[in-house]
Amino acid sequence: MPPKFFKYKYGKLPLPVFFPDATRAVLRSLDTTDIENTKTQGILVNTFHLWQGLEKTILKKFGGVREFMDYEGAAISDSGGFQVMSVIKSGQIKGRITDQGAIFYPSKNKKLILTPEKSVEFQMKLNTDMVVVLDDFTDPKVNYKEAKISVERTIDWAKRSKSEFEKICKKRKLNKNCPYILGVVQGGKYQDLREYCTRELVKIGFDGLGYGGWPLNEKGDFDYESAKTIAENSPQNYFLYGLGVGKPQDVVGLCKLGFNIFDCVLPSRDARHGRLYVYNAESINKIDVNKPNFYKFANPKRVAALSDNSKVSTACDCLLCTRYSMAYLAHLFKIRDFTAGRLATIHNLRFYSILMERLRSTIDKV
């Protein structure tokens, strides 16, 4: 009954899937060939970052981000809902939220209004396989009353998104070729709000629901309670998407609750920051993701790494691990060559694609 595949433009993918973030139509430090070689199944691109520059020019010529990137994997577009938090609520860019939508002031003379309708419309232009509705991020610090406001707004925006989505699908006569549409559940730590939000979104009707908001509690531990609430109140045939999730153990944890789509910046960002994910196993087929400490970190920025002539991991078949030594990577980091970020990112992405391979074959479902 739960979905078995994620259908995309060029085929279908077995679940669960992990999509690293190519926010601006590039997975930082990699080109499309590199992405393919990591056996990554798909990518996530972002509406907020792309819609200003690409809408009128490139997308018209190419017909979609994937065509623009010459990428034939799966692709999900995010709505820009997370930027409502990461950019406005954190004060990095001036902006405000109204019932109409999110208003951004990136510079003095520039004003951007991102409405649920615009977000859907642009995502349809991006021509991705899954469209995510614009949501109003519930700030984790917020009280019940404020959380409720963001939930109501999220539901309202979801309705508007859905009807815009249907309108465009109809207009373009997409029929069965409509992309998936994902609702996003807000409500912070308030379980009754999470449940309410989930149920209301299900009434509207989506192909799946995303675990929205910030998935960590005050202590920094993963909030599985909210994830359970969402999973328990969703129809069986729904995709369950851990938005921005996460650390390998968090992906495993959510997977056990039935979540089957993930995306996260961690593998790529951590790679550039000199943190490599390494399985505690001699070879790929000995990896056991059910063990508590199934992986560790390796740090090519430490001085000791410069004299480490061994491979980063024997449980990995990426370009870095099959060809180069830790010492060489450490050297590339030391001289700040971009190749360091590239090799490290390739490695971490392969770590995640292996993680998904292992999850598909070995997970103990709860």
Added chain:
RNA sequence: GCUGAGGUGGCGGAGUGGACAAUCGCAAGAGACUGUAAAUCUCUCGCCCGAAAGGGCUACAUAGGUUCGAAUCCUGUCCUCAGCA
């Protein structure tokens, strides 16, 4: 040999009588990173005690001196660099 400039923490380089254990950068170490405005950010970085506030000790080539007080002023010594012989 003469003349000039200078010797500061792992390195580069500020400071030129008190607010100096000494700005800043690099190197080094630790931490963070979860729907990416992050190849970024934070902290530590003479030694010892302390959770911290703070305290103690040793330091600005070296040996003396002047001064209430010196990395800063004076003298000797050693060394480095530049120019001239």
